[in-house]
Amino acid sequence: DTEVTQTPKHLVMGMTNKKSLKCEQHMGHRAMYWYKQKAKKPPELMFVYSYEKLSINESVPSRFSPECPNSSLLNLHLHALQPEDSALYLCASSQERLWAGRTNTEAFFGQGTRLTVV
Amino acid sequence: SQQGEEDPQALSIQEGENATMNCSYKTSINNLQWYRQNSGRGLVHLILIRSNEREKHSGRLRVTLDTSKKSSSLLITASRAADTASYFCATAATGGFKTIFGAGTRLFVKA
Numbered sequence: 001d002t003e004v005t006q007t008p009k010h011l012v013m014g015m016t017n018k019k020s021l022k023c024e025q026h027m028g029h030r031a032m033y034w035y036k037q038k039a040k041k042p043p044e045l046m047f048v049y050s051y052e053k054l055s056i057n058e059s060v061p062s063r064f065s066p067e068c069p070n071s072s073l074l075n076l077h078l079h080a081l082q083p084e085d086s087a088l089y090l091c092a093s094s095q096e097r098l099w100a101g102r103t104n105t106e107a108f109f110g111q112g113t114r115l116t117v118v
Numbered sequence: 119s120q121q122g123e124e125d126p127q128a129l130s131i132q133e134g135e136n137a138t139m140n141c142s143y144k145t146s147i148n149n150l151q152w153y154r155q156n157s158g159r160g161l162v163h164l165i166l167i168r169s170n171e172r173e174k175h176s177g178r179l180r181v182t183l184d185t186s187k188k189s190s191s192l193l194i195t196a197s198r199a200a201d202t203a204s205y206f207c208a209t210a211a212t213g214g215f216k217t218i219f220g221a222g223t224r225l226f227v228k229a
Contacts, residue, residue: 042206042219088158109160
């Protein structure tokens with residue numbers, strides 16, 4: 001199984017709503033990532049989890065709250081979002097945190113959640 | 119600015135032709151990777167080239183890396199309509215832990 005599964009595929013939420021994005025992988029990868037991608041732009045790193053601990057937060061606003069309940073799951077909790085937060089949110093995993101840093105491993109990406117904030 | 123910059127931004131070719139995309143970066147890297155993305159879906163890893171490698175092949179893909187010029191190219195030979203997608207290079211700086219994506223090239227292959 002080389003899949004990263006993200007749910008839901010699409011999400012429309014109001015600015016006062018609370019919702020969560022979910023990501024799951026069963027490849028035994030110990031590093032998981034959240035990326036945000038706006039239309040016609042490259043993915044931008046948001047968070048990195050390594051061995052279920054948050055290791056990188058790219059100065060993401062607190063209205064985005066990541067959670068890693070276990071080594072296979074990664075959540076992104078959303079609260080009081082703004083319309084400009086509308087984007088494709090991508091989850092990825094790799095064998096270890098030092099993906100493409102000191103180690104030469106690839107990352108596997110999910111299909112993303114298309115989020116629209118109204 | 120971004121670690122990886124790509125050109126062209128968009129490329130339109132006929133089926134059967136070759137497509138070449140270029141990526142430039144600014145700092146020393148451990149490796150460079152190329153990814154493909156269809157219509158705003160997830161990214162698919164295509165190929166990884168290490169900083170001590172100059173060329174790598176995978177099927178119809180050929181990647182070169184010139185660390186002296188801090189640039190890489192991706193060549194897709196005998197393109198097919200199904201190759202229509204956005205292609206991103208991704209680099210990780212030496213000693214760094216983050217991978218940064220280039221702006222991407224949107225490839226259109228006309229049948």
